[in-house]
Amino acid sequence: MAYEPKTKPTEVSVEKFIEEIQQPQKKEDAYTLLALFAEVTGEEAKMWGPSIIGFGKYHYRYASGHEGDAPLAAFSPRKTALTFYFMLPDGKREELLAKLGKHKTGKGCVYVNKLSDIDTAVLKEMIREDIAHATQLYGGEAADKALPASASIAKRLGFEKFQKRAVLGKERAVADDFAELDSYDTDVDAGKYDLIFSYVLTLEELKARVWDTINHDRLNPEGYLYIAYPKIGNKSYDTSVHRDAIFPSLGVDDGKGTVGDSTLKFARLVKLDDTFTLVGMKNAVKSKDHKTKNLY
Structure with missing residues (x-):
């Protein structure tokens, strides 16, 4: 055996x-x-x-x-x-x-x-x-997972494995981290996505992106929402987001790790560079028959 x-x-x-x-x-x-x-x-x-x-x-x-x-x-x-x-x-x-x-x-x-x-x-x-x-x-x-910190964000996060992807607010990036991708949308008006990557500068922007994703059911089952926010003490922007403020502001369920009663679930927290930290959330739906829940 x-x-x-x-x-x-x-x-x-x-x-x-x-x-x-x-x-x-x-x-x-x-x-x-x-x-x-x-x-x-x-x-x-x-x-x-x-x-x-x-x-x-x-x-x-x-x-x-x-x-x-x-x-x-x-x-x-x-x-x-x-x-x-x-x-x-x-x-x-x-x-x-x-x-x-x-x-x-x-x-x-x-x-x-x-x-x-x-x-x-x-x-x-x-x-x-x-x-x-x-x-x-x-x-x-x-x-x-052994890629150097100098590798592009797209490479480090494995963007190539997502078929339909969108990159929002790319002009806020401190480097061109997406040049190696053959294609991606710059808005989210073309249906559902396997990956939405968005730069934000404030907690209010972060909240708006999360709720937009939930309320418009923008992710495919098991799709990811990655949000890059400026860390405290960064030298590129006057704004920053405190990590400890994110979950309370979104009403994250401490027991399930989901945003309220939605199917969007906390997945990862990653340092991207000296300016941005990334919070990742996953649509925990496995069946196409079950949609994210509109809560707002």
């Missing part, structure tokens, strides 16, 4: 899993890690098995013939400790662990009692090294 990996991605809501955590501090740490991992990996969080929160995936194959998929980066807010799953090369692992803070280790795992015990900047570095090591060993999908 062929080897069957035990840990697989599921359709269980990550937010629902976190909401069921009984320890208040662990729940708060889990939400913080959810945003941190999404920012570093640029990937949507998925449940792997009953208790692992994973980001992205790669395909592995061992000399024994065993093969399967695994998350590029993952953590689990277990009752006993926050557990991080790292595949780091010898030498680099010891170097980073020495700077991390209070922790314990196991085979391929790092255990932390609470997030305030460690340096999150070092944790981010460990995530990046973990992805780079997976790339070196297995390539494939992992290789896409």
Whole structure:
């Protein structure tokens, strides 16, 4: 019988899993890690098995013939400790662990009692090294996550995989990040899209774009809305948007991660460059018969 990996991605809501955590501090740490991992990996969080929160995936194959998929980066807010799953090369692992803070280790795992015990900047570095090591060993999908920061936004976010796409407010970009795309719309009047990417300068613009997308049902099932907003302290614009203001202003359901009762669900938070941060939302509809819900 062929080897069957035990840990697989599921359709269980990550937010629902976190909401069921009984320890208040662990729940708060889990939400913080959810945003941190999404920012570093640029990937949507998925449940792997009953208790692992994973980001992205790669395909592995061992000399024994065993093969399967695994998350590029993952953590689990277990009752006993926050557990991080790292595949780091010898030498680099010891170097980073020495700077991390209070922790314990196991085979391929790092255990932390609470997030305030460690340096999150070092944790981010460990995530990046973990992805780079997976790339070196297995390539494939992992290789896409090792793109340098100098790569275009379109390349880093994988725009080529979306068939129908729109880029709005491109004149606000600080670089020409879309020249390699053969085609895209500059407005959203031509039906539904697999991807809408929009630059905004204020929280009000961000809210307007989200509600326009919901109320006019502009996304195909499993389509994405990416919004790039100016971060606090940027040197390109006088305006900025505070990350912590986005969810409350949109009425995001803390349990489901959706904008109100709509099907638009928070997916990722990624640093684009020194000016913009990106918030990504996904139309969580899988059937074409179920439309996004008009709420406004």
